[in-house]
Amino acid sequence: MSDVLPLRMIIYQLLFIVLAIAVEALVLQKYLGIGRKSSIQYASTANLLSTVVGWFVFFISVPWMPAPLRQQIITYIFFDETNNPPLLVGLAFLMFLGTFIIKLQSLNWLDLILEGKPVVVSEVRDRSKFQGRKAQRQPFADVPNRALAVLWANAASFTVISIFIFIRTFSEQPVLF
Amino acid sequence: MLWMNEVFKQIRDRVKPPQWASWQTLLFLSIFSVIVAALTTSPQPQIAQRIISSFGWVFLILSVWWFVYEKPVKEKLTVYDLFLGPWIVGALVCVYLFGTIENNVPSQTAFISWPPISSIIWASPKFVKSDPSTKSPVYANPTKPKRQDIILVLLANLVISCWFQFYFQTQDWLTTNQGLRAEDFSRSSFVWQPQRYDRATVLSRGADILNLAAQNVRTELEGKPWGQVERWLTQLDQQVPRLRQQVRNELPRSPETDLWTLNAQVTSAAYDLQLQALSSRPNSRREGYELTRTCRITQVGRPGAAPEFRFNEQAPPATAPNRQQIVATVQCGAIDPVRRIEPSRS
Numbered sequence: 001m002s003d004v005l006p007l008r009m010i011i012y013q014l015l016f017i018v019l020a021i022a023v024e025a026l027v028l029q030k031y032l033g034i035g036r037k038s039s040i041q042y043a044s045t046a047n048l049l050s051t052v053v054g055w056f057v058f059f060i061s062v063p064w065m066p067a068p069l070r071q072q073i074i075t076y077i078f079f080d081e082t083n084n085p086p087l088l089v090g091l092a093f094l095m096f097l098g099t100f101i102i103k104l105q106s107l108n109w110l111d112l113i114l115e116g117k118p119v120v121v122s123e124v125r126d127r128s129k130f131q132g133r134k135a136q137r138q139p140f141a142d143v144p145n146r147a148l149a150v151l152w153a154n155a156a157s158f159t160v161i162s163i164f165i166f167i168r169t170f171s172e173q174p175v176l177f
Numbered sequence: 178m179l180w181m182n183e184v185f186k187q188i189r190d191r192v193k194p195p196q197w198a199s200w201q202t203l204l205f206l207s208i209f210s211v212i213v214a215a216l217t218t219s220p221q222p223q224i225a226q227r228i229i230s231s232f233g234w235v236f237l238i239l240s241v242w243w244f245v246y247e248k249p250v251k252e253k254l255t256v257y258d259l260f261l262g263p264w265i266v267g268a269l270v271c272v273y274l275f276g277t278i279e280n281n282v283p284s285q286t287a288f289i290s291w292p293p294i295s296s297i298i299w300a301s302p303k304f305v306k307s308d309p310s311t312k313s314p315v316y317a318n319p320t321k322p323k324r325q326d327i328i329l330v331l332l333a334n335l336v337i338s339c340w341f342q343f344y345f346q347t348q349d350w351l352t353t354n355q356g357l358r359a360e361d362f363s364r365s366s367f368v369w370q371p372q373r374y375d376r377a378t379v380l381s382r383g384a385d386i387l388n389l390a391a392q393n394v395r396t397e398l399e400g401k402p403w404g405q406v407e408r409w410l411t412q413l414d415q416q417v418p419r420l421r422q423q424v425r426n427e428l429p430r431s432p433e434t435d436l437w438t439l440n441a442q443v444t445s446a447a448y449d450l451q452l453q454a455l456s457s458r459p460n461s462r463r464e465g466y467e468l469t470r471t472c473r474i475t476q477v478g479r480p481g482a483a484p485e486f487r488f489n490e491q492a493p494p495a496t497a498p499n500r501q502q503i504v505a506t507v508q509c510g511a512i513d514p515v516r517r518i519e520p521s522r523s
Contacts, residue, residue, distance in 0.1 A: 004351060006344050009367040013340075041325055048332035055339035062346065074350050078357060080364045113328065114321050168366065 013051070019164070020047050020157035027156050031149035043153070045110050046103035053102050054095070080169075096158055104150045200247070203240035207233045234273040242266045242298075260299070267295025288341045292334035300327045355435050380466060382428075383437050383454045384512055387470045389424045390439055390452050391509040394472055398505050403476050406505040410443055410450070410474070417441050448474040455518075465518035472509040478502070 024043035029036060062070065075081045082088050210233035217226045244250060245262030254261045268291055275287035303326075306317035319327065347368055351357050362370050398406050409416060421439045428434050440453040454468045 003372055004347055004362065004368045004370055006340065006347055006367055007369040008365065009343065010340055012366060013336075017336075041329075045325075045328055045332065048329065048336060052332060052335045052339060055336070055342070059339070059342055059346070074354065074357070077347070077367045078350075078360070078362050078365050080366050110325075110328070113324055 016161050016164070017047055017051060019160055023157045023160050024153035027153035028149055031152060032146065042107055042110065046106045046150075047157075049106045050099040050102040054099070057098075096154065099158075100151060100154045103154060104147055107146065107150065200240045200243035203236050203243060207236035207240060210236060231273070234269075238266060238269050238273060241269055263299035264291075264295040266298050267291055270294055270298070285341075285345050288345075289338050292337040292341075293331070296327075296331045296334040299330060303327060355430075360436065379436060379456065380468070380515060382431070382434055383456060383466065383468045383515075385428060386424055386434065386437050386439055386454045387452055387468055387512055389427055390420055390441070390454075391470055391472055393420060393423050394441075394450065394452070395507045395509065398474060399507050400504050403503040403505055406474060410448060413441060413443060444471070450474055467516040467518055469513045469516075470509060470511070471513070472507050474505050474507050476503050477506050478504075 021040065021043045024047065025036070025040045028034065028042055029039040032039070034042075062073075065073070069087075072084055072087070075083065210229055214226050214230035214233060217229055242262075245254060245265055251260060251262060254265075271287040271291045271294060275284050275290065303319040303323050304316060305314045307313070308315045318324075362368050398409060401409075417440065420441065424439060425434070436456045437454045438456075440455060442451050442453070443449065444451045450472045452470050452472065456466045
């Protein structure tokens, strides 16, 4: 019936999602000081949601694309050719920003759904009491800052995936299956 | 007569559901509806028939739903802690909802909505709790780990829907760009071709194009006066698109044909017309092929029409010189061996 199946995309996407979940769970566990199970839950929810949102953005934007851009995307998908590297870098940067925002937001939503109320990270100190010099000196980094943790996690997973893509691009022949 | 009763009894025992509230009852209702729908004849919009047959579908779906949740069946259908029943029911629901509407059963909508619908079916028992006093089902919020599971399963199924949609997107691109279909996707990190890219058919198609082009050139120039031929050759850049169009019209349309572009150029002053079929694109990392065939166009003298002497006329016969008319002749050589165009790395 058909002669082209997107099987390689499915395998790569599975691989990337699993990699990203593993890496991000580690980073979140370390930065937020939460258990292994909940860090994996956070990471998997965030990654699956950002994948879905990414696909939606892609499918919605394809009909609106100007023809040359669509042609470039088709060449990239079918022949793995990039004739516009600046565009690719720009897109990768936008993807990084977008996934960061979605992942951060998804953690809030997940807390809202699981706990029934948004969890307020205790960043705001109770300033009514006098806390002395110790509290004022407390470095900012000691506070478990969720946005920073998600940013680090996102950066780590993007780095790992980029390394994978680089290895694949610069090894001559792709895996033939 | 007694054995007839026995047979009926056996059939009834076989067919009779163990309880009235069981999946078999629903299945029989479904079969009954289908039979009634088949017997019903209604005028063209067939509203009555459609209503009855959709009752058949609904009963079938409910019966299958009930069946897969039966204890032994559920155990059989559970692979690695994942219960596959909802996806079977979901497939039926999608075929009913989108297959009957769009008339071709595995439609795009049906495929795309199959995973989310199945995951909703999977999640639905988790919202139901049996009331301890009245034993009737009531709505309940699922517990915290169940909520997490529902979110993950729903998201994962949405990703699978996106894969289906991506498949349909690539098919769409392949139908709009016919030339793509015959190309070599072995480098792609997205798609996979079950049938390998066939170099031989692509090359033979290129040879067909060259042969047809040479034949067309010969029919156009052979035996034409030399001046006309020279004019043809100087306007080559106008002739080539026309030649391309002719070749395209004469060959059967196939994706392999669309890969090739036909060019022509005059390579020497003695009019060697080189026809070139090229299957590569500029700035491409793919390798391409070049096929060439040279046609030599030379002038030959053809004796003009023999002068007619009309002896019955008074005037003396014209003594016009027997002028030789110079015409062209076209000789095409064989196709040169195929030249590979190395991928240009930029």
